[in-house]
Amino acid sequence: MFNISKEFAPPFKLIAPFFIAGVFFYLLSTAGLIFYDTSFHFSELRVAGWVHLFMLGFVMMIIFGAMAQLVPVVLETGHFSVDWYYVIFPLLLVGVVLLVLGFWFNPILLSFGGLLVLSSMLIFSVEVFLTIKKSELNSFTVRAVKISNIFLLFGILSGFLLALSLSGFSSIDLESVLRSHFFAVVGGYVMITIYGIALILLPMFGLAHGFEDHYIVAACRFMVLGVIVVIIGNLLNFSLFIQLGYLLTLLSVGLYFIQILLIFHTRARKEYDIWFKSMLFAHFALLVGWIGGLLYLLSGATLGNLFYFSIWSLFTFFIFLIVGHLYKIIPFLVWFHRFSPLVGKKRVPMLHEMYPKKQAEYEFWFSVVGAILVGLSFLFKNDQLLKAGASFLFIGAIFLATSVKFMFYFGRGKDG
Numbered sequence: 244m245f246n247i248s249k250e251f252a253p254p255f256k257l258i259a260p261f262f263i264a265g266v267f268f269y270l271l272s273t274a275g276l277i278f279y280d281t282s283f284h285f286s287e288l289r290v291a292g293w294v295h296l297f298m299l300g301f302v303m304m305i306i307f308g309a310m311a312q313l314v315p316v317v318l319e320t321g322h323f324s325v326d327w328y329y330v331i332f333p334l335l336l337v338g339v340v341l342l343v344l345g346f347w348f349n350p351i352l353l354s355f356g357g358l359l360v361l362s363s364m365l366i367f368s369v370e371v372f373l374t375i376k377k378s379e380l381n382s383f384t385v386r387a388v389k390i391s392n393i394f395l396l397f398g399i400l401s402g403f404l405l406a407l408s409l410s411g412f413s414s415i416d417l418e419s420v421l422r423s424h425f426f427a428v429v430g431g432y433v434m435i436t437i438y439g440i441a442l443i444l445l446p447m448f449g450l451a452h453g454f455e456d457h458y459i460v461a462a463c464r465f466m467v468l469g470v471i472v473v474i475i476g477n478l479l480n481f482s483l484f485i486q487l488g489y490l491l492t493l494l495s496v497g498l499y500f501i502q503i504l505l506i507f508h509t510r511a512r513k514e515y516d517i518w519f520k521s522m523l524f525a526h527f528a529l530l531v532g533w534i535g536g537l538l539y540l541l542s543g544a545t546l547g548n549l550f551y552f553s554i555w556s557l558f559t560f561f562i563f564l565i566v567g568h569l570y571k572i573i574p575f576l577v578w579f580h581r582f583s584p585l586v587g588k589k590r591v592p593m594l595h596e597m598y599p600k601k602q603a604e605y606e607f608w609f610s611v612v613g614a615i616l617v618g619l620s621f622l623f624k625n626d627q628l629l630k631a632g633a634s635f636l637f638i639g640a641i642f643l644a645t646s647v648k649f650m651f652y653f654g655r656g657k658d659g
Contacts, residue, residue, distance in 0.1 A: 253311050253325050255580035259651060260332050261308025262573060266647050268300025268339065269562075270640040276617070276633035280626045285551075286421065288409070292346030297558065298428070299360065300339045305565050306436060307331065307367060309572060313440060314374055317384050323373035327366055334363035342406070350409050357406030364399045368392045383460055387439025390467060394431025397474075398424055419477040422485070429557075430492050431470040437564065438463050438499060445503065448518055448571055449510035458505065462498035465491050489540050496533050500526065516595070517603040521567025524611055525560050531618075532556025551621040559614040566606070566643060570598050573650040581654050597653045602646045610639035 275293055283290050311328050315321055322328075341356030371392050375385065401424040408415045438459055446452060469491030476484025503526055535553035542549070574597035582591040616632025619625070 253315070253322065253328070255576060257325065257328050257332075258308050258311050258576060261304055261311065262569065262647065263651070264332075264336055265301050265304035265308065265565075266569075266640075266644050268296060268304060270637070270644055272297040272301060273613075273633060273636040273640040277630055277637065279629065279633075281551075281620055281624045281629055282626075285554075286418065288346045288350070292343050295339070295346060296343045298433075299335075299342065302433065302561050302565065304335065304339070305569070306433070307335065309440075309568070310367075310371070310436075312572070312576065313443070314371060314388070317382075317388060317439075317443065318374060318378035318380055320374065320378045323370055323377060327370045331363045331367050331370075334359045334366070338363060345406075345410075350411070352410075353406040354410040354412060357403045361399050361403045364395060368396055383456060383463070384439040384442055387435050387463055390463070391432045391435040391439065394427045394435065394470060398427035398432055401427060419480070423474045423477045426470045426473045426488070426492070430466055430473075433561070434496070434499075435463055435466055438466070441499075441503070441506075444568060444571075445506050445522070446510075448568075449506065451506045451510040454505045454509045456502065458498045458502035462495045462502065465495035465498065469495055486540070489536075493533060493537055493540065496529065500530060500533065517570050517598070517600070517607060518567045520607060521563045521570070524607075524614075525563035525567065528556045528559035528563065528614065532560065548622050548624060552618055555614075555618050555621050559618065562610065562614065566610070569643075569647065570603060570650075573647065574598055574653070577650060577653055592654065597650060599646050599649045602642050602649070606639045606642035606646060608639075609635050609642065613637075613639055 272293060275296065279289075279293065285291075307328075311322075311325070338356045338359030338361075341352045342360060343356075345352030345354075345356050371388065375389060378385070401420050404415055405417065405420055405424060408417060408420075442456060442459055446454075469488045471488075472484055472491060473488030476482065476486075476488055507522075532553045532555075535549055535556060539549040539553055571594070574594045577597060578592070578594060585591050613632045613635030616628050616635060618632075620628035620632055
């Protein structure tokens with residue numbers, strides 16, 4: 244599966260905490276969503292607290308853990324210093340906790356949490372760039388990793404400025420910096436990272452080959468341009484630039500979606516396992532959010548139902564994309580660590596045997612129902628739908644947590 248030798252593979256004990264913490268934060272974010280209502284504004288501190296719990300605690304934590312494993316695969320070389328991840332994890336973990344507590348209870352904590360998150364991400368970016376410097380490869384995925392980490396640096400610096408301002412240590416245009424921060428992190432880092440890694444993981448897990456990659460290359464270029472235009476528009480307070488940036492990012496996502504259709508069309512593996520179903524729903528949510536975002540932009544409306552529905556659809560895409568890959572990546576990590584030394588000596592399990600299929604199915608369907616109900620609650624401003632949907636998501640998150648525990652403990656005490 245992953246073309247990586249023992250020499251380049253990060254220690255199992257290094258990667259596991261990122262995934263465990265990420266799933267735990269996802270569990271907390273679904274539980275926390277139950278206590279919200281649909282009458283909110285994106286700039287409210289309580290909303291920012293939940294968004295950071297979800298994006299930093301779940302999405303970024305999982306991405307950092309995955310990148311610890313995938314960077315050597317992409318670059319075909321070992322990390323510059325894999326031990327740096329032992330520093331990155333506690334800094335990010337404590338930083339997320341302090342940030343969320345700061346948003347929810349005491350803004351003075353935002354500066355301390357922001358400083359820890361800033362430190363962890365600076366170390367992560369420097370390590371990635373130094374690792375890239377060791378490699379002579381210049382594939383699309385390598386370029387995407389480079390570009391995304393540049394945006395990450397801008398995103399975390401702007402985020403730290405926001406934390407200082409909200410803590411009372413500085414004064415800035417909050418709305419302008421917040422918009423730039425969101426686009427730099429979500430569009431510039433998360434989406435471009437997804438573009439780069441998708442070109443490796445989706446064909447590999449789906450056994451797809453023989454497709455052109457022109458669409459995803461163009462998608463990356465338009466996303467880069469779109470994020471830069473939004474940032475410039477914010478700096479110049481030029482609304483036309485901001486609107487143009489929105490259109491460019493939507494065009495980017497549309498091109499990415501076309502690329503994904505090509506990959507799925509050429510896949511040789513036709514099994515409808517939990518990974519494939521998660522990918523289908525993830526990209527369905529992305530398409531729905533893309534349509535909603537386009538309608539919102541063309542309508543010229545202010546922030547409202549359609550805007551929040553589109554943002555939630557994007558978050559749903561992140562949820563199912565990440566969770567679906569956990570069912571592939573964690574079994575491989577456990578197999579590589581615990582069973583690969585036994586190959587040729589005794590029977591070793593197949594990867595599809597190493598995740599609990601029933602629990603995974605329960606997780607998937609509870610999460611699907613929950614995501615749909617939450618999306619409808621934002622569309623129709625219905626608090627009961629939001630609480631019902633969040634409850635379904637929370638139950639799905641419990642099944643995910645027990646599934647992750649099953650996968651990490653598979654074969655423990657028997658063969659390794």
